[in-house]
Amino acid sequence: MDTKKVDIEELQGLARRFRKEILRTIYEAGSGHPGGSLSAVEILIALYYYKMKHKPENPSWPLRDRFIMSKGHASPVVYVTLANRGYFPKEELKTFRKLGSRLQGHVHIGVPGVELSTGSLGQGLSVANGIALGAKIKKENFNVYCLLGDGEIQEGQNWEAAMTASHHKLDKVCAILDRNMVQENGPVSEIKNEDPLADKWRSFGWHTIEIDGHDFKKIISALDEFDTVRGKPTFIIARTTKGKGVSFMEGQAKWHGKAPKKDEYEKAIKELGGE
Amino acid sequence: MSPEVKATRDAFGEALMELGRENRNVVVVSGDLEDSTRAERFKKEFPERFFNLGIAEQDILGSAVGLSLVGLIPFASSFAVFLTNRAYGILRISICYNRRNVKLVGSHAGLTVGEDGATAQCLEDLAITRVLPNITVLAPADGLETKKATKAIADMRGPVYMRLGRFAVPTITKEKDPFVIGKADTLRAGRDVTLIACGIMVWEALKAADALLDKGINARVINMHTIKPIDAAIITNAARETGAIVTCEEHQINGGLGSAVAEVLVKKNPVPVEMVAVGDSFGESGSPDELLAKYHLKDVDIIRAAQKVLGRKKGA
Numbered sequence: 001m002d003t004k005k006v007d008i009e010e011l012q013g014l015a016r017r018f019r020k021e022i023l024r025t026i027y028e029a030g031s032g033h034p035g036g037s038l039s040a041v042e043i044l045i046a047l048y049y050y051k052m053k054h055k056p057e058n059p060s061w062p063l064r065d066r067f068i069m070s071k072g073h074a075s076p077v078v079y080v081t082l083a084n085r086g087y088f089p090k091e092e093l094k095t096f097r098k099l100g101s102r103l104q105g106h107v108h109i110g111v112p113g114v115e116l117s118t119g120s121l122g123q124g125l126s127v128a129n130g131i132a133l134g135a136k137i138k139k140e141n142f143n144v145y146c147l148l149g150d151g152e153i154q155e156g157q158n159w160e161a162a163m164t165a166s167h168h169k170l171d172k173v174c175a176i177l178d179r180n181m182v183q184e185n186g187p188v189s190e191i192k193n194e195d196p197l198a199d200k201w202r203s204f205g206w207h208t209i210e211i212d213g214h215d216f217k218k219i220i221s222a223l224d225e226f227d228t229v230r231g232k233p234t235f236i237i238a239r240t241t242k243g244k245g246v247s248f249m250e251g252q253a254k255w256h257g258k259a260p261k262k263d264e265y266e267k268a269i270k271e272l273g274g275e
Numbered sequence: 276m277s278p279e280v281k282a283t284r285d286a287f288g289e290a291l292m293e294l295g296r297e298n299r300n301v302v303v304v305s306g307d308l309e310d311s312t313r314a315e316r317f318k319k320e321f322p323e324r325f326f327n328l329g330i331a332e333q334d335i336l337g338s339a340v341g342l343s344l345v346g347l348i349p350f351a352s353s354f355a356v357f358l359t360n361r362a363y364g365i366l367r368i369s370i371c372y373n374r375r376n377v378k379l380v381g382s383h384a385g386l387t388v389g390e391d392g393a394t395a396q397c398l399e400d401l402a403i404t405r406v407l408p409n410i411t412v413l414a415p416a417d418g419l420e421t422k423k424a425t426k427a428i429a430d431m432r433g434p435v436y437m438r439l440g441r442f443a444v445p446t447i448t449k450e451k452d453p454f455v456i457g458k459a460d461t462l463r464a465g466r467d468v469t470l471i472a473c474g475i476m477v478w479e480a481l482k483a484a485d486a487l488l489d490k491g492i493n494a495r496v497i498n499m500h501t502i503k504p505i506d507a508a509i510i511t512n513a514a515r516e517t518g519a520i521v522t523c524e525e526h527q528i529n530g531g532l533g534s535a536v537a538e539v540l541v542k543k544n545p546v547p548v549e550m551v552a553v554g555d556s557f558g559e560s561g562s563p564d565e566l567l568a569k570y571h572l573k574d575v576d577i578i579r580a581a582q583k584v585l586g587r588k589k590g591a
Contacts, residue, residue, distance in 0.1 A: 066344075109373055115344060120368045126334045127369060130341015130349075137302065137324060138345055157365070160334035168326075 006050055011216045014049065015041045018084065019245045020272050021093065022076040027265040029097040032105070035255040036149055037077035039180040039213070039240040044081040046219040047145055056086040059112045065142050066115055066131050070124020071149035071178065072106040073257065079103050079111065087113035122155025124148065125175060129161055132170040143226075146175045151183030154192050159204070165233040166205025173233040174226045175206075178213065180242035184256045198237055206235040213238025245272055280443040283474075284382040286418030287439055288313025290425035291350060295321045301429060302342055304328055304335045306353035311441075312382040314352040332362035336370060336377070343375045348429055355381025355438055356397035359404055370434045371407045378428050379404075382439040384414075385525035386553065386570055387475060387563035389442065396558040397438075401473075402530025404436040405503040411456060412503040414438040414524075414532075416477035417446045420500060423454035431456065440525075442563050444475045448498070459506040465495030468581050468588075469513035472523035473499045473532050476551070476572065480523050483577035494581060502532055507539045514544040519584040521549045523577055525567075528552035547587035549580035 018041050026032035048054070052065040069078050076096070083090045088102070088111065095101035102110045106119025115131075118124055128146035135142060148158065165173050179197070181188055188194060201208045207229045211218040219238065226234040242256070243249025246268040260268055269275060294301045295317050302324045309315040309327060318325040328335045332353060339349035351358060358381040359366065370377050384397045405412045411433065415421040421439060428435040452460065462477070463484050472480040477498045484494040495517055497509060513520060520540065522533035533550035540546060553570050567573050 116340070117368065117373050120364050122333075123337055123365055123369045126337020126365075127341040127344070129334075130338035131344050132341070133326065133338065134302075134342040134345035134347050137342075137347065140345065157331075157333040157337065160329075160331035161337065164328055164331070164334055164338065167329075 006220060008216050011045055011049060014045050014084070016273055018045065018077070018080050020269055020275070021080045023260065023265060023268050025076045025080060025093045025096050026259045028094055029259065031097060031259050032076055033073040033257045034076070034249060034260070035182065035242040035252070036071060036074040036178065036180060038244045038246065038249065039242050040074055040077050040147060040178045041244070042214050042216055042219055043147060043176055043178065043238055044077050046216060046223060048081050048085050050220055051223045052145065053142065056113065059087060063140065063142055066128070066144045068116055068124040068128045068144065068146040069107045069118055070146055071121065071152050072118030074149070075103070075105065075107045078107050078114070082111065082113040121149070121152040122157040125158050125161035126164070128173055128175070129165050129168070129170055132172045133168060135172065143172050143174060146173070148175055148177050150177055150179045150181065150188050150194065153177065153194065162201065162204040162206065169231045170233045171230050174223070174236065175233065176236045176238055178240055179237050180240045182242040182251060182253050182256070184253060186253050201235040205232055207232050208235045208237065210237045210239065213240035214244060247271055278445040278447060280445050281418030282441060282443045283415055283418055283421040283439040284313045284441060286421040287380060287382070287425055288316045290422040292316045292320055294426065294429050295324065298348065298429065300346060300348045301350065302347045303350045303352055304339050304342070306330055306332055306335050306357060308353050312352045312354070312380070332357045333365050336362045336365040339377045340369045340373065340375045343377050348376060348378070350378045350380055352380050352382070354395060354397070355384035355400045356395055359397065359400040359436065363403060366404070367407055371409045374409050374433060376432050377434055379436045380439060381436065383441045384438040385440055385474065386558045386566040386572065387440055387442050387525065389563045389566065390560050392560040393557040398527045398553050398558065399530065400436070400438055401502050401524070401526050401532060402534070405535060410434045410436060410503065411501070412436050413456070413501055414473040415500050416474060416498050417444055417448055419446050419450060420448045420454060424500065427454055427456055438474060440475055445478050447478055447481060457501045457504045457506060459500065459509045460498045461495065461509070462498050463494065463496035465493040466517055467493045468519045468521065468585055469495040469497060469517045470521045470523060470577060470581065471497045471499050471510070471513070471532070471536055473502065474525055476523035476525055479572065479574045480577055482574035483581065486574065486578050487581055492581065492585065499532060502535055505535045505539060507543065510536055510539045511543045514540055514546040519547050519588040521551060521577060521580045521584055523551040525572055526552055528554055547584050549584040551577050551580050
């Protein structure tokens with residue numbers, strides 16, 4: 001593991017707070033996607049508070065590491081992370097999904113810190129590869145991270161991109177799979193089984209790591225391992241729980257894409273330690 | 276005297292290579308068809324800026340978006356039918372919604388692909404691309420215009436789709452003719468009827484205008500090389516001054532050039548319009564000339580359409 005100082009407890013504190021802010025953002029909007037936002041909290045925090053080189057005060061800094069949120073419906077976790085990191089005022093979270101807001105329902109390029117509008121699943125990994133190919137041409141040295149959903153990788157474009165990244169030895173590309181096991185209408189394994197998932201990506205030429213996607217130490221260690229890999233892209237399967245942190249949302253497909261009602265919201269906040 | 280002939284794809288291959296020399300930011304992604312699309316010449320000279328990403332159009336367009344995000348100018352090159360049809364969702368979201376500086380160049384458009392038949396003959400690309408916000412859509416008429424268009428799209432920011440053909444077509448534009456995106460060219464003055472054409476149909480329209488003159492009909496000919504943004508001024512002027520329009524395209528009758536022209540006319544100056552286009556059907560195998568004849572895309576079809584529209588003209 002990197003010698004970089006990291007206070008795991010502090011990150012865990014952030015995760016608790018982010019979960020509440022994600023729920024508040026969705027609750028105030030009256031719609032949104034809580035399940036796949038809550039599952040990816042630790043991944044986003046590990047990237048934006050530990051791993052990535054970036055400058056919130058200068059979002060277009062040329063040497064920044066790039067982050068592509070391919071599962072664009074989980075916009076609340078991205079917007080909450082960027083707001084907390086200082087890319088835009090946290091106040092603005094109240095405008096999520098409202099007419100005229102930069103905070104569009106799905107991840108939007110108009111938001112400071114966002115590289116690409118997404119929302120039609122399966123489009124992010126090719127873009128991440130293209131950035132890495134372009135960086136090679138321009139001899140710029142930065143990493144490209146791409147967060148995918150496990151329902152999302154049923155889209156064939158991911159597998160076209162999987163071949164491109166390994167063929168072109170894109171070792172600056174790190175794809176992270178939010179493996180929360182649940183998609184909109186039920187368990188991934190029942191809708192279109194993806195196992196053996198790690199074998200699939202390995203056979204496509206990726207350095208593949210499987211971890212607990214809610215354990216900061218494991219995420220950080222996987223991200224640091226990615227730095228040491230040469231000649232192939234890295235695929236981190238982060239095993240997570242959809243709706244993580246809220247008992248009645250955990251593992252439930254019905255919380256993929258709806259906002260909690262008042263009593264549900266209050267119950268969820270209480271479970272997360274209160275306001 | 277017949278003019279020189281050259282395929283627009285050949286002109287594109289040359290222009291792309293020249294662009295590569297002029298601008299180090301120009302890169303090319305290809306769907307394993309660079310031998311046919313003529314992007315091969317760029318590949319040979321600039322292998323480090325050329326990527327054959329295999330038979331994977333979605334990935335090609337997505338990768339082009341990534342390349343554009345680091346300030347490069349990617350040209351995505353394949354057959355029109357694969358580039359537009361096979362990766363439409365990526366064109367819509369990753370490219371157009373994100374306003375990326377990606378240039379799609381689809382060769383082998385239209386029936387004149389010939390013997391390969393319906394699966395390779397793209398007849399809907401103008402319709403499905405022009406409906407997307409933020410995109411510019413071009414259909415140059417000959418090799419010379421294609422060269423100018425290739426340079427022009429590299430110089431502008433934003434998504435572009437440019438339609439090219441497989442077989443050699445007469446060079447009808449002149450070296451000195453200016454090429455301005457969104458500004459159509461009047462190739463022949465006329466006051467009785469206006470023929471508005473794009474792509475290879477401009478040549479057919481010019482031949483038709485000659486034949487019409489022999490019948491005492493003075494036809495104006497407009498080369499509408501830009502389908503979007505369409506040159507509304509030249510269309511409304513033609514409507515006002517000639518009172519009847521014939522549109523000519525190697526494309527489905529629904530949604531393409533004819534529709535774009537009609538959309539302008541109904542709002543500004545409704546006059547009778549006849550559309551020479553493929554009549555809502557797929558193509559088939561055959562030689563380019565046989566296909567143009569069978570699907571009524573020849574000069575004789577334009578002449579017939581002109582006579583018909585003149586019969587509908589006010590006061591006729």
